Amino acid sequence: MNAKELRGKDQEALQKELNELLKAQFGLRMQIATQQLSNTSQLKKVRRDIARVKTVMNSKEA
Template identity: 80%
Template sequence: MKASELRNKDQAALQQELNELLKAQFGLRMQKGTQQLTNTSQIRKVRRDIARVKTVMNAKGNK
């Protein structure tokens, strides 16, 4: 997800997106722990998306 797409969303939509990404991260961690995860780069992508959402949320909150 691109930061420009996130900037167009409101605070509630960003919070919902963050919750979905955190659930996805949890699922990927569980898959990794049980040796079911084949594409480990997904963890990195989700982690960066979480950081991107949090950054946009903080920027909107400070205005």
Template identity: 70%
Template sequence: MKASELRALDDAALNKELSDLLKAQFGLRMQLATQQLANTSQIKKTRRDIARVRTVIKQKADQK
């Protein structure tokens, strides 16, 4: 997701998105460990999406 899309979400939706991304990252790591992951760039994309969501959450918390 883009940062502009994330800023439009509320706190509950951001936390749900973060939870979903962390679960997806875990699944990708397990696929990598068992050599079932064909596209390893997905790990990098997921990691960056997690950082984006955490950044937006932090920015919203600082504004309050």
């Protein structure tokens, strides 16, 4: 996911995307805690995607 795609979405779609990413982040954190996650770089990707969505949301508000 890149910022160009996110800028084309409205505020409601961005909020939905943010909620999905937060759920995914929670699931990955639980997998790390139970030592079931083998590819830990997924957590970093999700964190960056969350930051991208929040950045686009804040820029649309201004």
